[in-house]
Amino acid sequence: MFLLLALLGAPSLAAADSNFKRINPPGPYAVGLRVVEQYDFARGYRGATDPLTGKPVTGERARPIQTLIWYPAAKGSGRGVTVEDYVKLGATADDFERPPAERAALEAKFVRARVAVLSPERAKAELAAPMRARRDATAAAGKFPVVIYAPSFNAEAYENADLCEYLASQGYLVIASPSFGQASRGMTTELEGVETQVGDIEFLIGYAHGLPQADMSRLAVAGYSWGGLANVMAAAKDSRIGALVALDGSVRYWPETIKQSRFLTPARVTAPMLYVAAAPKPVEEQAVDVNKDTSFLAKMKYADLYKVTLYPYVHSNFSVMFDQRLAAEYGDYDKDELSVANGWVETYVRRFLDAYLKGDAAGRAFLDTPVAKTGAPRHLLALDVAKAQGAPPTQAAFAAELNRVGFDKAQATYQAFRSRDGDFAIDETEMNRWGYQLLGNGDTRAAVAILKLNQELHADSWNASDSLGEAYAAAGDKTRAIAAYRQSLVLNPKNTNGVTQLKALGATP
Missing domain, CATH: 1.25.40.10 (Tetratricopeptide repeat domain)
Known part of the structure; x- marks a missing residue:
């Protein structure tokens, strides 16, 4: 019993009622959460008229960027955050001008929709589950590496709040914004859509420069699914990005979009990458245009590439908030097995970032350790490593x-x-x-x-x-x-x- 509590970070009773279990204990820092509602005034968002009603649009028309910042904090400060506190943020993620009463009504409606597939008892337990973050906690002294998190297609900024909190507890400043389209909440599956998210990443990098805790000489961008294409595109444009994390990133699945971009070439991606993949699909289920000849990962020559394949995971499992905490079904693996797998996702992400942003020799050694010697459960994951082949021909x-x-x-x-x-x-x-x-x-x-x-x-x-x-x-x-x-x-x-x-x-x- 004592060992179980240690592994789970001694969760509270409410957390124990949740289907999701944290396997890794937190790092040495408490976790603060700050939510900033701001605009990117260099880009438009709303048109002159509402596309549904045809009425003139009033209020700010610049691009809204709901910004979530997880940061190393002083212990004992700030107020506690639950899963419900995160979910509420989605209600007005692109609409900051609602009066308090109207905002509260929208939040309640949004939360109900998110847990509609759960039983009342399960919904109550999941929403009440405490998170590690504490809202507006006092920031810890010092400067920390910066990680920009790019969510999946049309997803909220908090979709992987557990991972973002974990990294903050380990001494990282993590910043995220929602994945919305160029002119509405609806993201679009073409070059304009992904370049819109690239623009959001660029905006957040600029914003991070003004944060006292940010060490901008150590910068990474993590992304899941669609965000795992946008972050690689951002790195092709910005050599200041020193590391990339792709959680089953779409850089693997959208070769035509990569081709259309023209600038996203292996020679322009020199930042080391950790690619955490879902279990491979049977050959019959593979898309005809996704193969070794078209794979961007297969063509990467000028950056260290660590590819971790998680056999319990399907693509959707990488969204912990929605596919594990608030999921009604779990597929071929049960909730506990998925929690264990998620613990190893966190471990590899932290070790990778430690190695490349903090220069940690132990982190680099871990990445080069055969899976059988890492302590991971047998048959949980596989690791393939491809080291950079010299300077890129640019x-x-x-x-x-x-x-x-x-x-x-x-x-x-x-x-x-x-x-x-x-x-x-x-x-x-x-x-x-x-x-x-x-x-x-x-x-x-x-x-x-x-x-x-x-x-x-x-x-x-x-x-x-x-x-x-x-x-x-x-x-x-x-x-x-x-x-x-x-x-x-x-x-x-x-x-x-x-x-x-x-x-x-x-x-x-």
């Missing part, structure tokens, strides 16, 4: 390598990048622009090297030769400048700039 990485080996080795370095990844390329226009930027910065030697490479790669381009001539002239290499300008005229006799520059150099066209 222009930024190419520039960094040239800075290391010397710009005079541009041709050999470019070919080495191409041999590692046949898709690597810098088009003529971009390379020309790069050369001129170096020239403008006064780095003529590097400018000559880049524009010479551009001319070698595009030998049939008169403009590449013309630009190289300008670089040689700036470097004081008159002979080569003349040769480059004359080559540009061979390719384009109408190049009046080439004629003018040759005359300025004292040479005949």
Whole structure:
């Protein structure tokens, strides 16, 4: 009995009545919860007229961002939070202007709808179950790594409140907002929808910069399902994101959306990723467009990838609040087995974040430990590890390598990048622009090297030769400048700039 209480963190009687059991004890910090109702004024949300009634819309039309912040807190402060307190937040998640009485009525209606499938006794027990967070508790001293949590398709910000609380107790600042569409609560399954959620992640990163507890040099983004596509897209745009957690993320299931985005490529995702997957489906149930050839995970080469497969879990189980705490049925595994599985989800997420955000050697060693030696129940999960294969073949990485080996080795370095990844390329226009930027910065030697490479790669381009001539002239290499300008005229006799520059150099066209 004593061992059970220790494992469950000595729950109260109300928590024991809940079907969900916390397996992992909390970390050293108490957990605070703050709810902020704010707007992203850079983006619109409501149109000029209501799409249902046709009436003019009144009030704020900017994008509402209901922001939940879980943070390390001082013990003994704040007021307790129950499951019902979280569920109520969904009632006005995109409508902050309701008067108190109207808001209370909406909250009661929203809660009733959420537990309608449960018996009255079960609903009462689940809603009354105490959570770890304490509302508006005093913040603990210090700065902590930041984790942005992106919920699943059309889900509330608190869908994985248990995980967010657990991470806060372990010394993380966790921030989440709901998954709503571009112009309404309804998320949409196309590029616009996921990019809307990317925008929410970006907004929360900006907001986190103003929080006294936030250490923005240590930043991760976690996401479940649809949020597990949005967070990877965000990382492709923002190299400050140092780690990714995907709970059965849609980056695995929506290859066409990834293709449409154009910018989401393996070369642009260098943040290490923990991908926690549901049990594999039978071959007959797999979508025809989801396979090894289309899988983004299979193509990841430039980031450490840890893939944990949980055999008791189906996709929906990753939403602990709705599919475990407030679920009427549990599928092939019972509630206790799912609680144990969730405990291991928390363990792997914490160890992963500890390893990559806190530089924790024990966390890194745990990730590399065979499952049989972790203490996990037999046949609960499987672990596959794929380590990064060097620097990604991007222009930024190419520039960094040239800075290391010397710009005079541009041709050999470019070919080495191409041999590692046949898709690597810098088009003529971009390379020309790069050369001129170096020239403008006064780095003529590097400018000559880049524009010479551009001319070698595009030998049939008169403009590449013309630009190289300008670089040689700036470097004081008159002979080569003349040769480059004359080559540009061979390719384009109408190049009046080439004629003018040759005359300025004292040479005949």
